Amino acid sequence: MTLRRQLLIAISIIFAVVFFGLQTLSVLSTKDFLKQQLASHAQDAATSLSKSLEDALSKQDLVLAEIQISSMFDRGYFQKIMVISPRGETLISKEMPVAIENVPSLFSHALPLDTPPGEALISSGWRQLGKLVVVSQPTFAYQYLWASFKNAMWWMISMYLISIVLTILLLRLILNPLLQIENAALEIRNKRFTRIEVLPSARELRRVVTAMNAMSGKISEILDAEVAKAEDYRKQAYTDKVTGLDNRQGFDLRFNHLLDEKNFSEAVIFVLEIDGLKEFNNARGYRSGDAVLATITRQVEESFGSHISISGRIGGAAFAFVLLEKDLGWVQTSLLELSSSLQDYFQLNDIHKLMSFCIGGSEFTPDKIRPEIFTKADMAIETARQSAAREPVLFKTSDTTVVEGSGAWRSLIVDALAENRWALFVQSVVSLADGKLFQHEIFSRLVDKDGKYVPAGKFMPMALRHQLMEDIDKAVISATLDMLAAAGNKYKEVAINISVQSIANPQFIEWLTDKLKHAREFGRMLSFELSEMGCARDIDVTSDFVNVLRQHHVKFGIDHFGLDSHSLEVLREVPPDYIKLDGGLVKGILDNPVAHDHLRSIIRLAASLEIPVIAQNVESQELKMQLFEDSVNYGQGYFLGEPEKA
Template sequence: MTLFRQIYSLLFGLFLLVVASLGYVQFTETQSFLTKQMESDLNNTSNSLGIMLVPDLEAGDIVGAETLINVIFEGGYYQQVKLTWLVDGKQQVWENSVKIEGVPQWFIDLDLFKKIKKESTITSGWIQLARLEITAHPGFGYHELWRTMSNAIIVFSLLFLIAIVFARVGLTWILKPLHTIAEHAREISQRKFGPDMPVPKTTELKSVVLAFNSMSDQLKLIFNSLDEEVGELRKKNLVDQVSGLPNRQYMMGHLSSWLNEPKSGALVMAKLDWLEEVHSKYGYQVRDETIKLLSQKLKEHLDEVATSVVARIAAYEFAFLITSSEHEQTSKYLQTLIRTINQEMSKAGCKPNENFAIGVAERIGQMTVSDILAQSDNALQKAIKEDKVFHWFENTEKQLFTREQWREHLSSAINGRRFKFKWQPVQHNDSDNIMQRELYCQLELGEKMVHAGQFMPYVELLSLGSLLDKCLIEKVHEDRLLDKSLEPIAINLTFQSLSDPKFHEWLNQFLRSTVLSERICFDIPEAGVYSDPDSCQALCTIIRDNGAHFGIDHFGRQFGSMSYLQTLRPSYVKLDQSFAYYDESEHSSELCRALINVARGLDIKIIVTGIEEIAQLDRFIPLKTNAYMGYISPPVDVED
């Protein structure tokens, strides 16, 4: 029972006790008063009637005596009048039945008034003429007592209703700070640190509110400190101090993670020997300032062409990872890169198109880190050897289909739902139990199965992400995959679905109509959270309100604050695969630990991804992660 109800019940009980006591006092006092009033009336009537009957009794006028008694008997509340003549013993009796109008019979049956009777002897001088006996009628008492108590009950009831209303309003107002404290405590338990509560005027509650505000501020400070620690460790370990760009370690980890995703794009390597000329002419300070300005311009101009990661991997070498593009877009990116370099060379007093070389390698098919690094480095070395500005590595592998053919095949597959599923277990660290199963899809084209790495880049390029996600979610429902797995199923959402209001509306309707919505999980890429936080928050609210779950995929890949975790409150995060490839240095472990502590501080489960062998997993166990996944437990076909 809530405190409000306890106090309310106490006040209710006390009020009933007071009302009952007042009612009892009122009842007994009224009853006593009416009894005395009837006794007094009976005495007066007996005395008056005795005096008025003397002449008729002396004359022996029976008719006169009866007439006089009838007048008095019919005009008062008398149940019986008995007149006994002492001369001859004749007795006359007048009776009235106990019938009272306007009073319930059950009230009369309570027998609240005892019989009141008055006997007197009528005399004339020393001679006794007759004996008069009058019994009072209780009707007057019952009538007045019922009227008085009815009015009292009505008044008490009105007062009771008024008191209840005022008590409820008053208690609500008085206990409002307690309600605010409860809400604030609930938000703190959910790791939501809002503004401080207003301090109430009530002395007892003031100290409680101040304590809660202090505790909330301390927890918020701890979280912000962890967030700042992550930022400092990233800056220290993954950022080049001169250029402000990611360093070689970050690029290698990001490259490994990118190649494990169904993406398209290219890796561009650039060697800028003209920076050595700036160094020899003006010194290292001017060189460093030139590198800093060049880095800013590269980020500014290249981000307008395509999404990419720009890193400084050596003194005069830069790497450009274009994470999603076709050949034409990569070509435009290359032209923008050359133009930007030439502009900065001119500002530094160097001749354009001299003393720098660029090598380009596109991602085609299944590639490893060493494959794409070797191709881009070969292209760079050939450009240097042939004294050219750039060289594009010639890949003999041909694309499976053209862009328009992919559009036709994908549209047909989505409409016909020609997808096959695999799933990969996410296993708990401390047991063999499975936390969830992440779903992967393959496209059936004729007799050939095409994996996601081949067709997903074209899904994004052709803006078919929302349609594909709808198709896959509906197919999961139609194939009854939730019945085939006792564990929740995780479904990856595309970037387009995150910001598509129509998809949000459709997903809301779908989850409402699904009985097993609590066993569906949605993986949201961290990059999508940073690119469109408002749409992601709206989507996460829909998922949470319908009983489903969601998590953040590629957690820790993006440079930025982790404060979005407080807003979105995901059930889990999947640590980016790049962390599985970092070396075992102290700095890398510190960064992993800091990221994990941020999530654990908000009571979010941490899943490590990209685990291929036990040695990798052993590095994460001391960091107190919850689960892991990777090719140590590869995806398997979903059984029919």
């Protein structure tokens, strides 16, 4: 229960106690007062009337006496008036039953109002003629008592409502800093170290906020230092110092990862080569040559901007750029504009006499291998170099082959979805310290009509092209939940790779939410993984997806971590439950000290955020021992366990 609700309940209880206490005191005191008034009223009436009855009773004229009594009784203020003879006989009696109007019977029964009688002796000289008894009517007293009770009740209720409203406003003012403190604490728990900007006016809360800001700021400074150190190692290992692009090793890692993952349907690579760079450096100096390279890089980035997925300086005078899912006609037009702007720059700065450039590229699909792609790009560059105009040359894939292959793959995938022809394989992720199981990663295989398994790397590109990834992810998730239901306690935790194409679709998120609601018993056994490239592509979509997973106690992991220049930013923005280091990055640490330093910096940062690290592609005892020495928590690879049929 929130503090706000507890305070409001406490105030309500206090008001209720005060209300019933005041009402009880008020009603009882008013009741005593009215009782005295009724007694006084009856006695006054008896004394007054007894004088009037002396003559009538002395003459034994009961008719006259009754007329005198009626004239007073008919006013309605009396319940009973009676005359009793000295012998105790009732001579005259007038009585009106008690009729309490406009007063609830429950109220009158709960507060019985006794009306004491007023008595007076009727005498003539020394002779006693009788006794007069007068009882006042309590109706008006009850009505007055009820009206007094209602007025006090409504006044108290009004004061209560006003007090509650004022209390809510005051609590909102006072407790708002507490809400910010709570949010800041939750952010710290989620490994985001934010500051509380508004300091509360209350001294105690101000001290708490100041202390939390100091703690958050200190931790954030430490993490920023770790991030900066890790980024510095990454740049040393994989970044070209002159242009800021990836160097050859960094480009190769990311390009190979792209071809391995096949999370695209079409891509274009273009290479920009500079002729005469050595002569230019000899004539004008290396600083001038570096300035030209930096300017060329800047103009390429201005022409293509965020459309470039991978970029790198792959040689002293060669640059390569990869664009995903871009129209070939648009790329050709943009390359012509880039070529024109570079020619103007060369002419304006008198560079063209010593240096020239050529641009060539090729469209490729996921089924192509690296040598084939670069061979075609090199051919395009040579074609451009040999042409008189030196315009960019861009080769495209064979249209016939692509269309036929695309249609066949689409039919295969659609049929598999319709007939639910999917097979699940699992590979163990184990502790490098003691070999204990951490999780199983799910690998899906399409089963063709002949019963043969088709690896994801073959059908995934065409699934992306035909927008079928959402349906495939649904099929794999459903099959995994069925597997867990049938397996009992066989699996501790399973990890499922999921596509960014799926999580960007609100309908898929709605489907997944409903699926997780109906499979709550498996929520803590599930982990969903997104590739680092997918996370970096749209952090907001990733963050929303992770929030959905957190609501159902499902874990989130980042796959192929450590290659993207924004990877450390992703780690801070969307803290995962674990990260899986890219296999290419892991395999390179034995031969590349700088790459090894980069990996160690990632491990240190993950440790400071309490994020477990899993190394992929652990294929030897030597690599396993090195990773263990580097404090990597878990490993995955053929050396530790091959994929098995689920």
